């Protein structure tokens with residue numbers, strides 16, 4: 600469907616039955632949602648204690664979107680993410696140890712501690728770039744999409760960004776070019792309803808972002824971003840269309856930011872009732888209830904997944920804290936390419 604907006608999947612979990620992945624995938628999704636939630640909370644605790652000095656952008660509220668991306672994307676696919684990238688990195692199957700060690704600036708990190716949270720990348724696993732510049736990921740994804748098209752490859756590109764980023768000029772250039780050239784790009788808008796301290800309705804004359812973006816002639820739809828099955832269906836469909844040469848899609852995942860904008864920032868300006876309503880649908884616990892009540896995964900297995908997640912988070916933070924800082928002779932390594940393209944030391 601081009602230039603037309605599909606209705607948002609209803610809140611609740613009816614949509615969860617539309618595409619049911621196998622049990623291993625369902626268990627992986629629950630585990631990934633827990634890891635995102637718990638590692639996020641743990642990072643904030645460590646920062647509060649003064650033990651972690653990093654730019655932290657919580658992903659609480661995006662757990663279902665990240666889990667859906669992890670199942671929908673194929674190993675050869677590529678992703679461009681933003682500063683709010685913990686869940687996106689997990690969706691690319693980057694080990695939590697390497698993600699957390701990067702936040703600590705240690706050798707065990709994805710970029711040996713030299714990228715940090717704002718520049719988390721793992722080329723082998725297809726996380727090509729993350730950026731702290733709002734909206735800057737989209738033109739990169741268009742370039743990667745053009746490369747994939749010229750290569751006649753079967754890889755698709757997913758780019759994640761916030762609702763606020765859709766008002767950046769580069770976003771509009773990207774939507775236009777991707778649609779014009781039918782590039783295999785999926786624009787995944789993580790709409791958490793806030794651009795820092797400003798609510799969506801106060802900075803967008805048309806807050807229906809899917810409707811607004813459809814005008815560029817790409818497939819645009821909105822989905823309940825707290826519902827992992829509905830989100831999987833939307834993002835999976837978009838990736839399928841991208842691979843089939845049917846061009847780009849814009850998927851507006853309607854979510855809610857369950858924390859402050861960054862690290863330990865205040866969010867007393869968030870209306871109490873709105874936050875309470877969102878927390879009542881907290882993605883991971885809600886998914887657990889659904890999995891159990893519908894007989895997809897039994898309680899004992901879910902308990903085990905939770906226990907493993909606790910251990911995985913403890914292990915990742917212990918690994919990161921014990922990992923060495925890069926030594927001075929690492930300073931220039933992997934920073935500049937030599938004329939042959941081989942990293943210099």
Ligand SMILES: Cc1ncc(C[n+]2csc(CCOP(=O)(O)OP(=O)(O)O)c2C)c(N)n1
Nearest residue numbers: 683731732733761762763764791793794795
């Ligand atoms: C070009 C640019 N302008 C402003 C900023 C400062 N800034 C950082 S995050 C942010 C809010 C972006 O909101 P949104 O796109 O909705 O993403 P969210 O942080 O909510 O995930 C702003 C304004 C920036 N990093 N880059």
Ligand SMILES: [Mg+2]
Nearest residue numbers: 761762793794
């Ligand atoms: Mg936002």
